[in-house]
Amino acid sequence: MLGNLFKGLFGSSNDRYVASINKIVAQIAAYEDQIKALSDEELQGQTAKFRRQLEEGKTLDDIMPEAFATVREASFRVLGMRHFDVQMVGGVVLHRGEIAEMRTGEGKTLVATLACYLNALEGKGVHVVTVNDYLARRDAEWMGQLYGWMGLTVGVIVPNMSEPGRREAYAADITYATNNELGFDYLRDNMKHERSQMVQRPFNFAIVDEVDSILIDEARTPLIISGPTEDKSDLYIAVDAVVKRITDDLYEADEKTKNVQLTEDGIEWAERELEKEGLLEGDNLYDIENTQVVHHLDQALKANVMFKRDTDYIVKDEKVVIIDEFTGRMMDGRRWSNGLHQAVEAKEGVKIEPENQTLASITFQNYFRMYPKLAGMTGTAATEAAEFWDIYKLNVVEIPTNLPVQRIDEDDEFYKNTLDKFKAIAGAIREKNEIGQPVLVGTVSIEKSELLSKFLDEEGVKHAVLNARFHESEAHIVAQAGRIGAVTIATNMAGRGTDIQLGGNLEFRMNDELSDMEEGPERDAAIERLKAEIEEEKQRVKDAGGLFVLGTERHESRRIDNQLRGRSGRQGDPGLSRFYLCLEDDLLRIFGPDTLFAKMMNSNLEDGEAIGSKWLSKAIETAQKKVEARNYEARKQVVEFDDVMNDQRKVIYDQRAEIMDSETVDDVMLDMREDTINAMVTEHCPPGSYPEQWDVAGLKEKVEEVLAVPAPIESWIEEDGIDQSEIEERLGKATEEKMQAKIERTDASIWRTVEKSVLLQRLDHHWKEHLATLDALRTVVFLRAHAQKQPINEYKREAFGLFENMLDQLREDVTRILATSDIQVPAPTVDELPDLPDFLTGHIDPLTGRNDAEGMSAGATGQMAGLGAMPQGAEGEGDNPYAGMNLNRNAPCPCGSGAKYKHCHGRAG
Template sequence: MFGSIAKALFGSSNDRYVKSLDKLVRQIAGYEPHLQALSDEELAAQTPKLRQMLAEGKTLDDIMPEAFATVREASVRTLGMRHFDVQMIGGIVLHRGEIAEMRTGEGKTLVATLAVYLNALEGKGVHVVTVNDYLARRDAETMGVLYRFLGLTVGVIVPNLNEEQRREAYNSDITYATNNELGFDYLRDNMKHERSQMVHRPFNFAIVDEVDSILIDEARTPLIISGPTDDKSDLYISVDAIVKQIQPDLYEADEKTKNITLTEDGVEWVERAFEEAGLLVGSNLYDVENTMVVHHLDQALKANVMFKRDIDYIVKDDKVVIIDEFTGRMMDGRRWSNGLHQAVEAKEGVRIEPENQTMASITFQNYFRMYPKISGMTGTAATEAPEFFDIYKMNVVSIPTNVPVQRIDEEDEFYKNTLDKFAAIAKLIRDKYENGQPVLVGTVSIEKSELLSEFLTKEGVKHNVLNARFHEMEAHIVAQAGRLGAVTIATNMAGRGTDIQLGGNVEFRIEDELRDLPEGPERDAGIARIKAEVAEEKAKVLAAGGLCVIGTERHESRRIDNQLRGRSGRQGDPGMSKFYLCLEDDLLRIFGPDTLFAKMMNNNLADGEAIGSKWLSKAIETAQKKVEARNYDIRKQVVEYDDVMNDQRKVIYEQRADIMDAEAVGDVVTDMRHDTVNAIVGDACPPGSYPEQWDVEGLKGRVRDVLGLEVPIEDWMQEEAIEPDTIEERIQTLADEHMDRKIGEIDPVAWRSLEKSILLERLDHHWKEHLATLDALRQVVFLRAYAQKTPINEYKQEAFGLFEKMLDAIREDVTRILTTSEIRLRPSEEFQLPELPDFLTSHIDPSTGENDAAPLAPAPTMFGALPPQAGGGLTVGSSAVDPYAGQGISRNAPCPCGSGQKYKHCHGVAA
């Protein structure tokens, strides 16, 4: 109670913090008259002036007011937009590494220019992170005009750029990119063998647009780069055929976790069916020999029972295409991991692609925590403020709107079933449609979108359906959702980032209607006509009540509901929002207090009747909080487990960087050889044991296999008081002499490159195997909980031991290759780089399975090329200028010139 009184008297802590920034806003405004008097050239000269101030010892905070004022004036001259005072507050918040929560339509893209420009003055690079390629391109193009006017360089990272284009974009002062592209480029950089091939530079500052979507929604699973493994299509098809015959009473399904467990009767039935099909070793399904079959069974059950066609995926062109849960977009070329995608392909009877093995992975949490400073902006972050602080140490600051919000948020309406609910929605939409009021409807799946479309067709309402089947026109359809009488059905938050303007979006109409008209009087007249029509329509839409937003059910996250609501009422426009719910909605059915809802509504509601109640709305919010808490636990668990791997990842990547930067790695290789000898002798001659207890034959065999040497152990043992240390020293000496002789026969420069190349290649190979082992460990370590042990602690201990074993294996492997291999350098013109598979990239949600990663071309090489030598060496060929550059051709595809060679060996050799 006292807290409420204090808040009423003094405002919330957020209000007080925002008010404290007024002094800085006034300071920024003080520079405005001086900057307005400058010519364009003089205004552009502010950039070198501010950089000089930094060079003289001033901090970014010292020059912030003048830098912000410079951006405001430059924006007026280049974009025709002047930053409001509240936008200045947003810019300060971003510069301080906090999250600016700003309502939809408040100009977040323009706000970012303030902090981006200020931090780009240091010349260390600023990354602006967006949720999709369209927004990255759009923002880089529109805001790039402002930055270039002030003398800064702007780059954009999108799929299908070659390495040189990526490197150039990252070296710009400001780089726009999606979160996936940034993360995958970081992983691929750490798979390369020469520093010059890497595209990233050291991390500095990142601003994350739609920060809740990227750092919360998409952070539940890691980014993964993988390569293909053996084809097991026949096994998938055989298991799928059996699973399709399993009756529902033989398994238990948990919709919350999308897991399926066979009952005892189900296990017996499956064992008999697998035995008849010849898929079982022995008669027990859970024998260790049948582990692989059980894994395929689990995935086939998930695919057939939990994953629904037209909701989780669609079949297009004989391929299974994943549907994004949040936006309803098709995720072409992207796949579920761990054999699930193959199981769905078997279920649908389409061609089964091979599984993949993880080669590198990282979570968004650990990727973005590598930036010394990170900030974000979104319309909805306050509900997740504790998580942002716990994981990223970022505070959420709610920025006031420039004009008070006029949108009316009506009470939710509850119905008995989906058909009653949709009939009521269709009736409301028809009324709004007849009055000319534009309507935006948010649905949760393609299925629901098409069901509502059928209702509207019966009502005679013209409408657009925006879902995964028509995602190409997404931005254009959403942009016109504010036109007079427009009815738009959008799958969840499709079109996020596109402004819905009442009366229509002028820019998109010009692009759609005047695309083919050249510059001239006719085009100018067309633009004037469109502007006049939009102004006239806007007046009518305002009179009709603005944009009406309807939610067909509540999402499991309050943020998604708030995002949908936020599409209406931008910049003080009128508008309304309303949600319709029923007992069959997933949120109520899976997470709600079903007995209470069921009794109250089934007993008291007639068909087609609705109720609205604050108590029911409160119960829904409670259910949403439960789901949010559960999802936070999932994300927190992902971070806890990835933190273990992250410590190991840092060690490996730092070691790789040191090897790449070193001119010679001879000392490292020698240390590895000595450590290997130490391990071999230690295994055969344990400390404190007697000579008669030593495994002499085993020692000789290991020395022969690993070092390629025959050692007279028996002769040495004739000496009195021979110690293991003495044996170790003698073997090391023999091995060193053997290597000195081998090195003396080869050009020193070529040998140094060969050592480096083998060291990096073996490091990558064992790291890849280690990732697979950790993945398997993580899936079984939860069983330790039955022994009253904490799974995460068990995982840490096991992972540490496995890491030590991996390092031992790398040392022994490198030693064996260098000491036992016969080295012959081919003439440079004969050398060809090893063939590489196309790397597959994935970023998969564990509960929905969507994968929002675009395919990447392979890294230029997995083996470092030796520099050319007089008379021989390893070189990479070169070709003339590539006429196909920038066309997104895979390096392993046939060259378009028709030579019959792979693109990377023909015109793409220099790409």
């Protein structure tokens, strides 16, 4: 009560914060006359002036008012758009590293130019993150006109770009890209073996467009780069055939978590069926020998029972493509992990791609937290303000609209079943269509879109369906959704980022109708004609009531509902919104309170009759809050577990960068050898034990395997009576003498390259295996909750131990490879030297005596190319491992040296 009184008297904290920014807006306005008086050349010269001021010690905040005034004037001259004062407020919020919540149609794209220009002046790069490739290209081209005119460079990152193209785009002052491209480039960069191959610069400042979609909705699953493992297609198909015969009474399905569990009868049934198919070892499903079969059975159950075609995925070009549950868009290239995608492929009878092993992964939360300054903008963020602050330390600021909102938000209409609801929706759409009022319909799945489309066909209403099947045309369809009589069905707000303008969009109509006309008076006249038509049609739409937004059911998140509503009533336009609900909607069926169902089912609601009440709306909002809290916990858990891996990821990636930047890694190699020797001696000769308790034979065998040096340890102990530290010292000395002799026989540049290549390649190999182990650990660690232990604490403890163990294995592995390998430099005849750099004309035996590029990234393979393996025992000309292969003597040697076969291993023949 008192809180509302104070809020009424003094305004909310958000109102007071915006009022404080208005003082800066007044400072910006004070520069307007001065900036307007500048010629084009003088206005363009402001960029160089600001950069000089920054070099002289001024801060971005110092030059912000004048810089913003400069952008406002430049935008008017180049784009014909002048920033409103509320857009200036948004620009300040973005510059300060906060989230600007601005209603749809308030010009967020233009707002971003203020903070982008100001922060790009430092030359450290600014990233603008968009939700899809179309928006990245569109905004880079559209706003790039302004940046280019002001002397800044603009880059855009889209799929399938070349490495040089990406490097150039990242080197630009302002770079537009999707969150996926940025994240994958970061992971790929940290799999490369030379600094020059990396495409990204150090992180500086990012503005995330549709920040709620990217940092909330898409943050539930991490980005993963994977490599294929062995093919298990037959097992997936066989288990899928078994699951397709199961009956409903043999399993329990939890729609909230999308989990399926067999009942006791179901387990017995599965054992009998799997035994018939020859898939069961023994007669107990849960014997350790059947672990793999149980895993495949679980995934096949989930695929067949919980994952619905045209809702969770579609089949396109004989491939299973995931549908983003929030945007309704296809997620090309994304696959469910842990064998689930393969199970769905088996269910649909399409080609089963091999399972993948994680090579690198990161969550969006940890990726974006690496930016020293992060900002965002969206139409809906207030409902998730707590999560933005908890996870990203981002404050949400609600920016006032430029003109008062005229949209009318009507109460929800509630029906008994889906059929009644869709009949009512089709009838309402027909009524609006008859008076010319445009309608935008929001559905939650492709299935519901197509069902409603059939109802509209029966009503004779012409309409456009926008969902994942027609992803390519979504921007075009949405742009024209405000025309007279237009009816657009959109899945989960596909087409976000494209403004719905009443009367139609001039740019899209020009592309459709005037694309074949050449520049000139005739085209100019046609453009003027289109403008007049659009203006006239806009007035007719306004008279009809503006855009009518119709929701076919409530979404799990209130924010998604608000996004849908927000498409209507832009820039003071009239508008209308209404949601239609029924008892069979997923939200109410799964999460609604039982009392709600009981009261509704026992009421005297007739077929086709609708009711609406505040009590119903409150119950629905309660269900939404419940789901939002559950989803937040799921995302929070993803972050908690990834935070553990993130600490280890930073160590590995920092180590890789240090290795790549070093001319030589001699010191690292020496430390690794010392640590390896210390670990071997400690294992076989434990501290505090007597010499007669030592495993001398085991130590000697290990030394020969890893260090390949003669070590008469028995005589050292018997004759000299040395202790563990002296054993370590003698082994270290013998190893160093051997390594020095090997280095002296080899060109120094070759040896340095070999050391770095082996170190990076083995580091990547062990990190990949470590990630697989952590994935497995995370899968089972939740079972420890039954023992009253916190899964996250158990995960932290074991992950730390596994990381230490991985580093020990890495040290031993690298030491063994370099100690046991031998590098031979052939001397080819002068007239037939291979056309390669000198350091590539040697031989190396990095692992097993053969050329080994397995498991290496493209960068690693390129670096190791030509450092071919001299098979063990092939020390001279008399031993040719390729003698029986009938090779052409002028062909390149199969060892990978780069020399012709006759001048390499073929010399023996």
